[in-house]
Amino acid sequence: MLKLLDPAALDAKVTAPRGRVSIVVPQKWLRDGARLSVEVPAKIRCDLCDGGGCDACGRSGAYRVDASTIEVTLPRVSDDALALRVTNPFADREPTLLLVRVAAGVEPSAGVQWLAENHDQEQSHAIERPNAPVKSVPQWLVWVALVCVAAALGWAFR
Numbered sequence: 001m002l003k004l005l006d007p008a009a010l011d012a013k014v015t016a017p018r019g020r021v022s023i024v025v026p027q028k029w030l031r032d033g034a035r036l037s038v039e040v041p042a043k044i045r046c047d048l049c050d051g052g053g054c055d056a057c058g059r060s061g062a063y064r065v066d067a068s069t070i071e072v073t074l075p076r077v078s079d080d081a082l083a084l085r086v087t088n089p090f091a092d093r094e095p096t097l098l099l100v101r102v103a104a105g106v107e108p109s110a111g112v113q114w115l116a117e118n119h120d121q122e123q124s125h126a127i128e129r130p131n132a133p134v135k136s137v138p139q140w141l142v143w144v145a146l147v148c149v150a151a152a153l154g155w156a157f158r
């Protein structure tokens with residue numbers, strides 16, 4: 001079932017200026033998760049029209065921003081491609097949403113730097129692997145054992 005959302009809010013989200021950058025990172029970074037810094041060029045392609053020109057980008061197909069460096073967090077994934085959404089990457093300037101498409105490769109793209117391990121992921125990683133619980137003897141096995149002992153005793157004192 002589709003959840004009912006405020007249509008106005010939905011529209012605003014869909015048509016909000018959205019830029020896109022594509023980067024390549026070593027596959028290991030996707031497997032392990034990481035904090036990255038990504039150099040964003042001064043001209044960003046419009047993700048809504050893919051550069052063709054639309055209302056959001058003023059028909060230019062791109063957004064002009066001050067070249068900057070943003071930090072993104074790569075989740076730990078088993079896929080070789082994913083898209084990250086960065087909201088308000090340029091403070092109050094458009095685009096208000098930046099889609100960072102990440103694809104696995106051998107070498108990171110120019111301007112992409114590994115900063116740190118993704119500690120959030122490290123934490124959930126730890127939660128996923130708790131200490132192995134001590135294997136307890138199933139209840140039914142205890143009863144079978146008791147019945148056997150009782151049967152043996154009954155035979156012995158016959």
Ligand SMILES: [Zn+2]
Nearest residue numbers: 046049054057
């Ligand atoms: Zn556009």
